[in-house]
Amino acid sequence: MYDAAVQNLIDELGRLPGVGPKSAQRIAFHILNADSSEMQKLTNAINTVKNTVSFCQICGNISETDQCAICRDERRTPTTLCVVEESKDVISIERTRSFHGRYHVLGGAINPLAGLTPEQLRIRELIARLADERIEEIILAMDPNLEGEATATYLSRLLVPLGVRVSRLASGLPVGGDLEYADEITLGRALEGRRIIAEGNRHQTENHAEAFTQAVAEDQERQVQNAPTPQPRPRWSGSMFEDLSEEHEDSPQQSTLNEPLLEKLSPETTESEGSSRPEEQDDSSSQRQSYQERLEELKKTPLRTPTPQIPPIPGRTYVNPWQ
Ligand code: ZN
Numbered sequence: 001m002y003d004a005a006v007q008n009l010i011d012e013l014g015r016l017p018g019v020g021p022k023s024a025q026r027i028a029f030h031i032l033n034a035d036s037s038e039m040q041k042l043t044n045a046i047n048t049v050k051n052t053v054s055f056c057q058i059c060g061n062i063s064e065t066d067q068c069a070i071c072r073d074e075r076r077t078p079t080t081l082c083v084v085e086e087s088k089d090v091i092s093i094e095r096t097r098s099f100h101g102r103y104h105v106l107g108g109a110i111n112p113l114a115g116l117t118p119e120q121l122r123i124r125e126l127i128a129r130l131a132d133e134r135i136e137e138i139i140l141a142m143d144p145n146l147e148g149e150a151t152a153t154y155l156s157r158l159l160v161p162l163g164v165r166v167s168r169l170a171s172g173l174p175v176g177g178d179l180e181y182a183d184e185i186t187l188g189r190a191l192e193g194r195r196i197i198a199e200g201n202r203h204q205t206e207n208h209a210e211a212f213t214q215a216v217a218e219d220q221e222r223q224v225q226n227a228p229t230p231q232p233r234p235r236w237s238g239s240m241f242e243d244l245s246e247e248h249e250d251s252p253q254q255s256t257l258n259e260p261l262l263e264k265l266s267p268e269t270t271e272s273e274g275s276s277r278p279e280e281q282d283d284s285s286s287q288r289q290s291y292q293e294r295l296e297e298l299k300k301t302p303l304r305t306p307t308p309q310i311p312p313i314p315g316r317t318y319v320n321p322w323q
Contacts, residue, residue, distance in 0.1 A: 009028045013027050061087050061090050080102070080135075082102070084142070085105075108121055109142060110147060
């Protein structure tokens, strides 16, 4: 279609990434129409890059010297290693200013269709770098596409048995995005990789309550064991009537309410009344006998249930309201 030289230029430009046939043609004509000095600058720039810039011996990043600026920087923390596909990914992560570790550039991602196998990536160099004991974590920062996922899976299987912490960049919603417009895979990833803001203490509170109850029970048990044996209260024990009866009666066996009443009805009092009538004494003697028997029987069976013995609760002081 064009002269050989122009067609050759278009073909070469078309092999560049992101440049289609139309773009290649447009660039080629731009070069044809441009000043020779301008194009000489472009040629020089390409030559200089190809002659002077190489790859860092340590990380594989582009560098004009044997070691790149990041590898030479002693302030970078040596414990974290970020594995990326390309050198441009280093620039992207550096732009965040959030990462202060070191990098390892693989030089691509596993892509069998394009003929890129793990052996062609700088994976062997990565494993060799792990000989540095200071490395604690490896961040896999591959692209979130099929090739990137395959590479990350391959690397994680390789790295996990080596006892190093392996993490993967989170994927999810873009900042300033909208849930409504997020695709299912991105939203699903965002859900899976959600961040914990607060662990919540409901479960912990239940445990605390249980522990508290147990501690109180143990404390009470200990107090009961240490407390002196409860002495029977000489006075107030919960009954108003008992209290009053004990106050007036000196007999210690007085414990039931009915006895003072029975005492009043006892034959001794009737006897003193009946002494003025001696003629009725014979008749009343048998009556008195049966009465005495009945009284003795009644005394054996208390009419009132005895006061329940409540053990004192340790640590509490009781006030007798009748004192
Ligand atoms: Zn480097």
